[in-house]
Amino acid sequence: MNDGHQLKELNYESEFYFQWHITDKCNLRCKHCYHDEYQQHGLEIPQLLDIGSTLCDAIQQWGKIGSFSITGGEPFLREDAVFEILNLFEKRDEVHQVDILTNGTLINDNTIVQLTKYKKLRRIQLSLEGLKETNDQVRGEGHFDLTIDKIKQLIDKKLTVCIMMTIGTHNQQDIIPLAELLGELGVEAFVLDRFIPEGQSNELQKWVLPPNELKRVYEECYNYFNNSLKPRMLLYRTLFCLINSQDEHIGAMCSAGNNALTIMPNGDVYPCRRLPLKLGNLLKTTVYDIWYTHPLLWELRNPNNLKGKCKECEFIPICRGCRAFAYAQTGDYLESDPQCWKE
C-alpha cells in the first residue's frame, strides 16, 4: 500500500463534522440531486454568523476538533456569505478544517484568489458523475468540460481539489476511467457516495445498484485505492469495511447521531443531509438541546435498536450501514441497509 493511504481521513473519537447548507438555490438541476425544492435563499449573514459561532462554541465545549463543509444548493450563489463564514472559521481555534462543496460553475479568477487566503480551507469539492457523456446526462450539457476547466484553474492556484461521484447503475462503468483522468489532472482526492433516491430523484430507483453489483464496484475501487497514489480514493463510507475489515483506512461507521449534524438553509437541523428528518431549528433552540435530548439521535446511537441483519452483524462497531439509505428505501432508519451484500 502506498504511503498516501496512511493518512486517516476522519477520527471518530475526536472530530465533529457539520455539513452546512447555506442556501437551497442552485443554478443546476442534476437528475440525481436529493433536493426537492430550490427556493430557499437562506438566512441573512448576521444570522449565519451567529449560528456559526454557536457551532464553534459547541465544538469547544465538547473538546472536539471541528470539521465543516459549506455547501448548498450552490454555495457560490451566496459568495459573500461563504467568505464571511470562512473569515469566522479562520479566527476560531476549534475549527480544524473547512471544505467547500460546490458545482464549481460560478468560481472565477477573483474567487480563486480569495480562496487561496484561507489556511483552514482543506479542499474544494466539485462533482462529476462519470466521463463526459455520462456526466452531462446527469448534470447537464457542457458541465463536464466546464468542470475540467475549473479543476485546472483551482489546481493551478495550488488549491486542493476533491471530486465527488454519486454512484449507481447509470455510471458505475465510469468510476475507474474517471479516477485515472483525475489523476492525470492532479486532483488530490476522489470520494464516492452511493446514490440514494430521495427528494426530486425519488423516481430513479433503477439507478440503485443491487447489493452484489455494489460489492463488485467497491472491490474495484479498493483495488484502485491500493495501487494508485493519485487521486487518493476516499473510501470512508459504510459497507466498505466488508471488503477488508482489517484495513482501517477504509469503511466508516454511520456518523448520524454519532459525530455529525447537518444544518439547512433556514437553520433546521438534520442528523444527515440524506436523512431528512428535522431535529429542531437553531433559531429556536440550542444545538445542545438537539444533540443531548432528541430521541431520534438516541435511537441512532444505540446499536441494539438496529433491525434485520444489521442488528446481528459483527461489523456493528465499524459500520451500522447507511441509516439514510435504509430510510429512503424502507421508511425506517433503523432497518438493515438494503444495499448490504453480507449474508
Added chain:
Amino acid sequence: MLEGINMHLLKLSESVRLRHEKASDNYYLFCIKSGKHARLNAMSYEIATLLEKKIDKDSIIASISAHYDTDRETCSKDIEGFLKFLQENEMICAVD
C-alpha cells in the same frame, strides 16, 4: 455558597436534562444552555432525579441514606460534593 444549599429548597435549573441509557447503563446530566455535561454514577443520578422537584438537602440525605443503607454522615459528604459540583456549574438553583 454551601450555606445557601443548606438553607434552601433546591431544584435543578430549567436548562438541565437527565438521561439514563438503559442499554449501556450510563447516566448523563446535560445543560442545554451552556452545553456542559457529565456522566453520573447511579447515586448522583438518583440525587439529580430528586432535584427535578424542589427538595432540601436534609431530605436528599434521608432518601439516599435509606436507599443505600448508609449512615447519614457518609452520605452527607457525597451529596454535598455533588451539590457543590451542580452549583459551580449553575445547574441548581434555590427556589424558596
